[in-house]
Amino acid sequence: MNTLLTADSGARLDRLPISSFHRRILLLIGTGMFFDGFDIYVAATVLGATLKSGFSTMGQNAQFMSVTFVGMMLGSFMTGFLGDRYGRRFTYQANLAIFGLAAIASAFAP
Numbered sequence: 001m002n003t004l005l006t007a008d009s010g011a012r013l014d015r016l017p018i019s020s021f022h023r024r025i026l027l028l029i030g031t032g033m034f035f036d037g038f039d040i041y042v043a044a045t046v047l048g049a050t051l052k053s054g055f056s057t058m059g060q061n062a063q064f065m066s067v068t069f070v071g072m073m074l075g076s077f078m079t080g081f082l083g084d085r086y087g088r089r090f091t092y093q094a095n096l097a098i099f100g101l102a103a104i105a106s107a108f109a110p
Contacts, residue, residue, distance in 0.1 A: 028092065028093070028096065031096060032092065032095070032096050032099075035096070035099050035100065035103060036099075038103070039099075039103070040068075043064070043065070043068060044065075047061045047064065047065070079091055079092075079095060
C-alpha cells in the first residue's frame, strides 16, 4: 500500500483558541517593537535639535546614525547566535530587559 498522508496544520492552528500565552507573546513582541522604534525616532528628534542649536554638525549626526544601524546589524547577528545557543525565549526576554533598563537610564542622562 503506497498512500500519502497529508496534514493540514494551518487549518488546525486556525481552530485553536487564543489563550493568555498567546496574548503574553503578543505583548512581549509589541513591547520590543515599540522600544526599537522609539529608540530610532527619539535619536532622530534629538539629533535634529542638536543640529539646530549648533551642538553637532550634519557629519556627526550622519556618523551617529550610521553607527547606530551598524550596531543594530551586529546585534541582530549576535541575538541570532545566542537564540540558537540559549533559546529564543530567554534571549528575547534578556534583550528586552537590557534595552528597557538602558532606555530608563538614558532618561536620566544630562
